[in-house]
Amino acid sequence: MKKLLIFALVAGFLAGCYYDNEETLYPSLDKGCDTTGVTFSKSIQPILQTNCYGCHSIKDYASMGGNLNLEDYTTLKRAVDDGHFYLAIIHDPAHIPMPKDGAKLDTCSITKIKIWIDHGALNN
Ligand code: HEC
The missing domain is CATH 1.20.5 (Single alpha-helices involved in coiled-coils or other helix-helix interfaces)
Structure with a gap:
């Protein structure tokens, strides 16, 4: 015993x-956040679809998304590489917080995005 x-x-x-x-x-x-096998298509795109494409889609980016087309991988990757993408979603005080005028993404989504970025932000 x-x-x-x-x-x-x-x-x-x-x-x-x-x-x-x-x-x-x-x-x-x-906190029950499934971070196994994070890929762009399975884990990240759905988050962008729900929270960002409302303004940053191919259709709307020019009128609503500050001319930033996040549906285009090359443009997205550029925003990731220059740091703006991540700093915007963690609401870094020196950046415009995203989603604009919306609530900050949940921690699990931010964690998945961080993992994706740390692994090279691949188009996988
Ligand atoms: C309601 C519309 C809207 C939504 C939703 C939205 N954005 Fe934006 N975003 C904008 C606008 C407009 C700008 C241009 C800056 C400005 O006018 O505030 C912008 C700018 C940005 C920038 C550039 C900021 C910088 O510092 O250069 C990034 C990165 C960005 N958005 C990422 C995102 C991400 C990621 C999401 C989803 C999590 C998102 N946005 C959701 C409207 C939106």
Whole structure:
């Protein structure tokens, strides 16, 4: 019984450490956020579709999206590479917060975007 208790404590402690590390990198991993196999088409495009294409689609970007066509991968990649894309969605004070006039994206979506960017923001 005592052994079992010690095992439980040690296991809990180790799990705690592991959790802490991942937690620092990607803050929402513990909250039921599925971040396995993040790809552009499966994970990122749906987020953009729901939250950004309302203004930044091929159809609307000129009139509503500050002339930024996020449906075009090359344009999107450029915004990612110059840092504006990520800084806009984390509401960095020096940038115009996006979605414009909307609520900040949920942490899970931001985490997936961060993972996608960290892996090269591929068109996959
Ligand atoms: C309601 C319309 C609207 C929505 C929704 C919207 N945007 Fe924008 N976005 C704009 C406009 C308009 C601009 C041009 C700047 C301005 O006039 O505020 C802009 C500018 C930007 C810029 C350039 C900012 C800079 O600092 O250079 C980025 C990046 C961007 N949007 C990303 C996004 C992303 C990502 C989403 C979805 C998460 C999003 N936007 C949702 C309207 C919108």
